[in-house]
Amino acid sequence: MLKGFIASRTRRKISAMMKRTAAILIAFAAIAYAGILIHAQQAAPAVKRTVLLQHDTSVPGYEALLVAVEIPVGGREGRHMHPGTAMIHVTDGALTLDYEGKPTTTYKAGDSFFVDAKAVHEGINKGNVPAKAIATFIIPKGQPVTTQVGAATK
Numbered sequence: 001m002l003k004g005f006i007a008s009r010t011r012r013k014i015s016a017m018m019k020r021t022a023a024i025l026i027a028f029a030a031i032a033y034a035g036i037l038i039h040a041q042q043a044a045p046a047v048k049r050t051v052l053l054q055h056d057t058s059v060p061g062y063e064a065l066l067v068a069v070e071i072p073v074g075g076r077e078g079r080h081m082h083p084g085t086a087m088i089h090v091t092d093g094a095l096t097l098d099y100e101g102k103p104t105t106t107y108k109a110g111d112s113f114f115v116d117a118k119a120v121h122e123g124i125n126k127g128n129v130p131a132k133a134i135a136t137f138i139i140p141k142g143q144p145v146t147t148q149v150g151a152a153t154k
Contacts, residue, residue: 045072047123049146057138065137065145071095071125079122080148084139086115093131096124120149 053066062084069088071077079098088095089112096106097113100120107113115121125131137145 045075047071047075047077052134056141061141062138063141065139067135067137067145069123069133069135071123071131073125073128073130075125075131077123078148079120079151080146081118081120082115082137082139082146083143084117084137086135086137088113088115088133088135090131090133093125093129094127095131095133096126098122098124 048070050068051065052068055064057064090107090109092109094106094108096104098104098121099115105113106126123131139145
């Protein structure tokens with residue numbers, strides 16, 4: 001009888017210890033998951049856009065803008081479009097262009113490229129130095145230069 005009592009008591013202790021261990025592991029997992037969520041929610045490095053020149057064109061109803069763009073290391077512009085033509089010249093670093101309907105292309109300092117009106121695209125800096133570019137936009141007067149769009153749906 002004493003032997004059965006000791007075995008029963010030992011099983012209860014082991015069961016209680018396993019429950020405590022499981023609770024501790026669950027608590028650690030929850031803390032780790034919360035840390036991952038907080039890290040994911042931290043803002044990505046901000047893209048800097050500076051309008052250098054804005055002027056009416058000789059075409060009625062259109063204006064031209066000259067914009068300096070800087071994308072920090074690891075930065076992304078977010079998927080967006082422009083109401084008119086954009087011509088971009090990369091001056092420093094490298095800029096990866098994710099252009100809907102076209103292959104993703106990386107442009108390095110000295111390269112230039114063209115983005116069609118209303119084409120959804122995103123500039124991404126995958127390099128280890130800030131990516132800098134000068135962009136010229138020809139857009140209908142009074143419209144926003146950039147309009148963010150939602151995530152791609154496939």
